[in-house]
Amino acid sequence: MRLTTLLLLALSALLAATASAQERPPNIVVILADDLGYGDLGVYGHPTIQTPRLDRMGAEGMKFTQFYAAASVCTPSRAALMTGRLPIRSGLTRVLFPHSTVGMPAEEITIAEALRQRGYATAAIGKWHLGHLPQFLPTKHGFDSYFGIPYSNDMDRVGGPEGRAAFREPRFEYWNVPLMRDTQIVERPADQRTITRRYTEEAVRFIREHRDQPFFLYLAHNLPHVPLFASDRFLGSSARGLYGDVVQEIDWSVGQVLDVLRELDLEERTLVFFTSDNGPWLAYDDHGGSAGLLRDGKGTTWEGGMRVPAIAWWPGTVPAGTVRTQVTSNLDIFPTALALAGGELPRDRIIDGRSLLPLLRGESKAEVREFFPYYRNDELYAARVGPWKAHFITRDLAGGATDPVEHEIPKLYNLDVDPSEKYNVAEDHPEVIAKIRRAVEEFRTR
Amino acid sequence: MRLTTLLLLALSALLAATASAQERPPNIVVILADDLGYGDLGVYGHPTIQTPRLDRMGAEGMKFTQFYAAASVCTPSRAALMTGRLPIRSGLTRVLFPHSTVGMPAEEITIAEALRQRGYATAAIGKWHLGHLPQFLPTKHGFDSYFGIPYSNDMDRVGGPEGRAAFREPRFEYWNVPLMRDTQIVERPADQRTITRRYTEEAVRFIREHRDQPFFLYLAHNLPHVPLFASDRFLGSSARGLYGDVVQEIDWSVGQVLDVLRELDLEERTLVFFTSDNGPWLAYDDHGGSAGLLRDGKGTTWEGGMRVPAIAWWPGTVPAGTVRTQVTSNLDIFPTALALAGGELPRDRIIDGRSLLPLLRGESKAEVREFFPYYRNDELYAARVGPWKAHFITRDLAGGATDPVEHEIPKLYNLDVDPSEKYNVAEDHPEVIAKIRRAVEEFRTR
Numbered sequence: 001m002r003l004t005t006l007l008l009l010a011l012s013a014l015l016a017a018t019a020s021a022q023e024r025p026p027n028i029v030v031i032l033a034d035d036l037g038y039g040d041l042g043v044y045g046h047p048t049i050q051t052p053r054l055d056r057m058g059a060e061g062m063k064f065t066q067f068y069a070a071a072s073v074c075t076p077s078r079a080a081l082m083t084g085r086l087p088i089r090s091g092l093t094r095v096l097f098p099h100s101t102v103g104m105p106a107e108e109i110t111i112a113e114a115l116r117q118r119g120y121a122t123a124a125i126g127k128w129h130l131g132h133l134p135q136f137l138p139t140k141h142g143f144d145s146y147f148g149i150p151y152s153n154d155m156d157r158v159g160g161p162e163g164r165a166a167f168r169e170p171r172f173e174y175w176n177v178p179l180m181r182d183t184q185i186v187e188r189p190a191d192q193r194t195i196t197r198r199y200t201e202e203a204v205r206f207i208r209e210h211r212d213q214p215f216f217l218y219l220a221h222n223l224p225h226v227p228l229f230a231s232d233r234f235l236g237s238s239a240r241g242l243y244g245d246v247v248q249e250i251d252w253s254v255g256q257v258l259d260v261l262r263e264l265d266l267e268e269r270t271l272v273f274f275t276s277d278n279g280p281w282l283a284y285d286d287h288g289g290s291a292g293l294l295r296d297g298k299g300t301t302w303e304g305g306m307r308v309p310a311i312a313w314w315p316g317t318v319p320a321g322t323v324r325t326q327v328t329s330n331l332d333i334f335p336t337a338l339a340l341a342g343g344e345l346p347r348d349r350i351i352d353g354r355s356l357l358p359l360l361r362g363e364s365k366a367e368v369r370e371f372f373p374y375y376r377n378d379e380l381y382a383a384r385v386g387p388w389k390a391h392f393i394t395r396d397l398a399g400g401a402t403d404p405v406e407h408e409i410p411k412l413y414n415l416d417v418d419p420s421e422k423y424n425v426a427e428d429h430p431e432v433i434a435k436i437r438r439a440v441e442e443f444r445t446r
Numbered sequence: 447m448r449l450t451t452l453l454l455l456a457l458s459a460l461l462a463a464t465a466s467a468q469e470r471p472p473n474i475v476v477i478l479a480d481d482l483g484y485g486d487l488g489v490y491g492h493p494t495i496q497t498p499r500l501d502r503m504g505a506e507g508m509k510f511t512q513f514y515a516a517a518s519v520c521t522p523s524r525a526a527l528m529t530g531r532l533p534i535r536s537g538l539t540r541v542l543f544p545h546s547t548v549g550m551p552a553e554e555i556t557i558a559e560a561l562r563q564r565g566y567a568t569a570a571i572g573k574w575h576l577g578h579l580p581q582f583l584p585t586k587h588g589f590d591s592y593f594g595i596p597y598s599n600d601m602d603r604v605g606g607p608e609g610r611a612a613f614r615e616p617r618f619e620y621w622n623v624p625l626m627r628d629t630q631i632v633e634r635p636a637d638q639r640t641i642t643r644r645y646t647e648e649a650v651r652f653i654r655e656h657r658d659q660p661f662f663l664y665l666a667h668n669l670p671h672v673p674l675f676a677s678d679r680f681l682g683s684s685a686r687g688l689y690g691d692v693v694q695e696i697d698w699s700v701g702q703v704l705d706v707l708r709e710l711d712l713e714e715r716t717l718v719f720f721t722s723d724n725g726p727w728l729a730y731d732d733h734g735g736s737a738g739l740l741r742d743g744k745g746t747t748w749e750g751g752m753r754v755p756a757i758a759w760w761p762g763t764v765p766a767g768t769v770r771t772q773v774t775s776n777l778d779i780f781p782t783a784l785a786l787a788g789g790e791l792p793r794d795r796i797i798d799g800r801s802l803l804p805l806l807r808g809e810s811k812a813e814v815r816e817f818f819p820y821y822r823n824d825e826l827y828a829a830r831v832g833p834w835k836a837h838f839i840t841r842d843l844a845g846g847a848t849d850p851v852e853h854e855i856p857k858l859y860n861l862d863v864d865p866s867e868k869y870n871v872a873e874d875h876p877e878v879i880a881k882i883r884r885a886v887e888e889f890r891t892r
Contacts, residue, residue: 038491039739042769045484045491046739047511047753048862050769059505059767065493239771239833239862286863292739293485293492307493321505325494325685387685416494416685417732 025118025341026314027270029207029217029257030111030333032081033250034074034127034152034225036309037280039292040247044309046290048239049247053255054311057274061313062322062360066415068329069278070352071375072298072305074129074152077277077330078220082110082130082141084334084345084353086375093378096129098155103131104141109346111337112142112216118341121210124148125202126220132178139182143218147202149177149190153222153229156189167287170227192229195222196246200253204260211264216337219257220277221250226284243287258313268316271340271360275330276308282398295421296398301374301381301391303421304398312360319362325416327369327384332356350446371439376404383440387416388429390436409433471564471787472760473716475653475663475703476557476779478527479696480520480573480598480671482755483726485738486693490755492736494685495693499701500757503720507759508768508806512861514775515724516798517821518744518751520575520598523723523776524666528556528576528587530780530791530799532821539824542575544601549577550587555792557783558588558662564787567656570594571648572666578624585628589664593648595623595636599668599675602635613733616673638675641668642692646699650706657710662783665703666723667696672730689733704759714762717786717806721776722754728844741867742844747820747827747837748867750844758806765808771862773815773830778802796892817885822850829886833862834875836882855879 038044042051043058070080075095076087082104087093090108104110112122124138124146131137132150139146153175160166160174172192179190203219223229223246230237230245234252238244254274261267280289282297282304291297291304298305310328312318331353335345339355358366374382374389381393381404390410395401410433412426426433484490488497489504516526521541522533528550533539536554550556558568570584570592577583578596585592599621606612606620618638625636649665669675669692676683676691680698684690700720707713726735728743728750737743737750744751756774758764777799781791785801804812820828820835827839827850836856841847856879858872872879 042511043489043491045489047865048771050771052767052769055769056767065488241863244863285869290739290866293736321498321502323488323496323498323501325496417687417690419493420736423731 024269025120025214027215027217027266028111028115028120028337028340029219029261029270029272030081031254031257031272031274032078032126032218032220033247033274033276034220034222035278035281035289035298036224036247036250036276037289037291037297038294038304038307038309039290040224040280041309043311045292046240049244050238051247051251053251053258054274057254057258057272057313058311060315060320061311062318062324064310064312064324064326064328066325066327067275067308067310068306068327068372069276069308070329070331072278072300074127074277076375078129079104080352081277081330081333082112083108084331084351085349086331086352086373088375088378089350089352092130093375096131096151098132098151100131101133103133103136106135108141110141111334112138112218114142114334114338114343115214115216115341116142116144118343119214120341121213121215122218123206123215124218124220125206126199126218127151127153127222128220134183137180137183145182145206147181148199148220149179149195149222151177152225153177153190153192153195154226158189164284167226167228167284170229172229175227192222192227194231195229196249196253197231200256203253204256207257207260207264207266211266214341221253223250224289226281226287228287241286243289247289268314270314271318272313273310273333274313275310279305279308293420296396300395300397301376302394303415303419306374312356314360318360322362324359326359326366327372328356328359329353329369329372336360371443373440373443380440383436383443384415385432385436385439387414388432388436389413389415389421390426390433410436470715471566471660473661473663473712474557474561474566474783474786475665475707475716475718476527477700477703477718477720478524478572478664478666479720479722480666480668481724481727481735481744482670482693482696482722483735483737483743484740484750484753484755485736486670486726487755489757491738492686495690496684497693497697499697499704500720503700503704503718503759504757506761506766507757508764508770510756510758510770510772510774512771512773513721513754513756514752514773514818515722515754516775516777518724518746520573520723522821524575525550526798527723527776527779528558529554530777530797531795532777532798532819534821534824535796535798538576539821542577542597544578544597546577547579549579549582552581554587556587557780558584558664560588560780560784560789561660561662561787562588562590564789565660566787567659567661568664569652569661570664570666571645571652572664573597573599573668574666580629583626583629591628591652593627594645594666595625595641595668597623598671599623599636599638599641600672604635610730613672613674613730616675618675621673638668638673640677641675642695642699643677646702649699650702653703653706653710653712657712660787665699667699669696670735672727672733674733687732689735693735714760716760717764718759719756719779720759721756725751725754739866742842746841746843747822748840749861749865752820758802760806764806768808770805772805772812773818774802774805775799775815775818782806817889819886819889826886829882829889830861831878831882831885833860834878834882835859835861835867836872836879856882
């Protein structure tokens with residue numbers, strides 16, 4: 001972060017502290033699953049993966065049905081979540097690898113930085129994937145502590161059968177990924193069989209230790225990204241197979257977090273937000289998830305790649321059993337967190353997200369996002385205006401094609417009517433395509 | 447019904463009445479939607495059709511995720527529901543038309559007949575489709591009264607643009623379908639714009655009038671089968687378009703039924719069961735529904751054709767917020783109703799269904815169905831044993847093929863792991879195919 005920005009944040013924190021010294025801002029817990037698809041939870045219609053805790057979280061909270069990750073792969077999606085800015089702003093538009101030498105730029109303001117300035121205790125537990133070199137780690141970006149695997153659990157491959165066979169019956173030793181505490185590697189290869197359990201225990205411990213002050217917990221599971229691992233207790237627990245076992249352990253984990261919040265009487269002062277970083281990785285057959293009724297998956301700008309499950313829970317504030325169809329995004333988590341903490345959005349940069357607070361509070365007049373851009377890397381593949389989505393470029397991974405195809409006449413879908421992107425109505429609505437093109441131009445010159 | 451059967455039923459009714467004179471059996475309400483797909487309700491993951499009442503019914507009740515209609519089209523599915531027997535038993539294996547001269551055979555015992563014998567008031571409201579000639583009407587098959595359109599709402603076509611164009615902007619006058627009260631036609635063409643509302647008003651009136659005795663209400667909506675119609679109040683109410691408007695009116699209707707039960711203090715003595723007759727009719731583009739993550743739709747033996755939404759609600763008896771993955775079927779409604787009414791299953795015929803009562807009561811040891819046959823007309827296209835489904839014949843309507851294709855090596859899917867029927871594993875599991883073939887043989891010689 002730049003010095004001026006830090007000073008501004010410090011000043012606004014001071015002002016806020018004076019104005020409402022007695023009012024403690026709410027805690028914020030963001031739980032992120034990795035490659036979990038739109039259709040993988042009971043509350044989103046999966047028939048055999050049993051997710052009673054997430055289903056109940058939905059029944060007690062708010063389910064979003066048009067919530068988008070800002071990218072269809074890990075790094076850019078997480079960069080967006082953490083900063084409220086599109087990946088093209090931070091430059092983190094592509095997946096990082098163990099040989100990558102870049103990461104979260106120092107100038108970016110993360111949720112953790114913004115909240116720590118306002119007196120929050122902050123912890124990152126789990127997958128980071130915004131740079132694993134020392135200067136990019138969570139503890140350099142506003143988190144008091146970090147415990148986790150700093151990138152994807154399928155990296156640092158060192159053994160096992162050739163190609164994808166290793167994923168069919170994975171052994172954690174095939175992937176030499178490091179497990180870090182703060183800036184130190186404490187285990188390598190990380191024993192992924194117990195990783196979800198250990199992340200959960202860390203999370204519960206953090207909550208207990210910081211019960212008396214506002215806290216921000218970012219719990220980013222490495223799973224159900226392939227290779228799949230589950231604790232003994234969950235192995236074989238699901239009719240859906242190993243993928244289901246893994247999701248069911250994450251469901252248990254969510255339950256542990258909600259339970260400790262209730263136990264500590266913190267449930268009415270904590271917003272818990274559950275989501276996924278992008279859609280399911282369909283190339284791994286039944287080791288990948290399901291996008292439900294949505295088309296295609298991870299790595300594409302079809303809905304299945306970017307629309308993800310999202311559930312907000314905050315008893316007493318978020319109305320129970322509500323479903324929201326507004327176009328929302330993981331870009332919105334940063335501004336929502338700032339709004340909750342009583343902070344102001346930075347004014348020296350573009351913030352692409354907007355606060356979900358009016359929606360979360362059940363305000364019927366909550367503003368609706370009109371425009372949403374679908375990026376792959378730094379290229380705009382598609383754009384949504386209202387219910388309409390125009391694809392300028394597509395990549396049909398589910399159809400077996402890996403090369404992008406450019407469309408002179410964009411493919412056009414009405415997502416409210418046709419969420420599965422089955423009926424291209426471009427010929428009937430040239431005026432809508434023109435409108436979307438104008439909106440894209442306007443967006444680009446913002 | 448045969449005289450001996452009637453006598454047996456009367457005798458068992460007498461015995462039951464003596465045994466528990468003071469114990470009034472519960473009311474039973476079956477609400478059936480027409481062509482509603484597995485993915486069309488919020489509680490099954492639809493993003494833009496808003497079904498708050500059905501969602502809440504699921505949260506307060508039990509959601510089934512592997513519930514099958516016994517056929518993928520109207521008439522045989524309804525015959526199965528009404529008798530607990532596969533359509534091949536009654537001979538009602540094909541869709542009936544206005545020129546059809548057959549219908550529900552007199553020898554069949556319907557739920558209404560069985561329950562009326564046990565003192566239930568019985569009403570059929572809505573679509574019948576088990577014969578429209580006098581001897582086949584509901585009032586000849588155990589219902590005290592009938593109000594509805596006796597077959598599909600797209601029959602008796604008399605006007606409008608050619609082919610499917612009439613369905614795009616339907617006017618009710620294009621279909622000269624009759625609306626009947628008991629055995630008389632009271633309106634023709636039936637004004638379908640208000641049909642869901644009028645069915646609902648009839649249903650609420652029936653419940654009010656029979657609050658003091660056990661009752662069986664069969665409320666079978668004609669919609670969301672094409673052509674689509676909704677009341678003024680619901681037209682334009684859904685972002686999903688006309689199809690969504692129609693489903694949202696049915697959701698309202700369900701709410702009306704549940705509300706009057708609560709108002710009359712009957713909610714703890716009434717089982718309400720909501721389901722659909724078969725999967726979505728995909729040939730009508732956005733005027734047809736969605737099977738969610740399931741493959742294909744109506745008219746096929748893929749999961750999307752036969753697996754349907756199903757929600758049971760009975761506060762105090764059915765545990766709230768439960769999800770059941772057991773293989774269940776609309777064949778089970780007849781035996782469940784008999785079990786609730788304290789009746790015995792007829793012994794002079796094969797009953798293919800089994801009582802859901804143990805499941806509904808939340809008994810963890812509830813018996814699981816091992817075998818399920820998928821028929822098209824009178825031909826067995828596929829069979830399920832445990833999680834495994836073998837397709838001997840398929841029909842890829844969604845893929846544009848209408849002719850059935852016979853498979854020398856059946857296509858094999860593990861539905862628990864692969865509910866979307868994407869990964870044919872026949873080559874890896876010849877032993878499973880052999881097992882399914884044996885189960886089919888055994889089933890056929892029962």
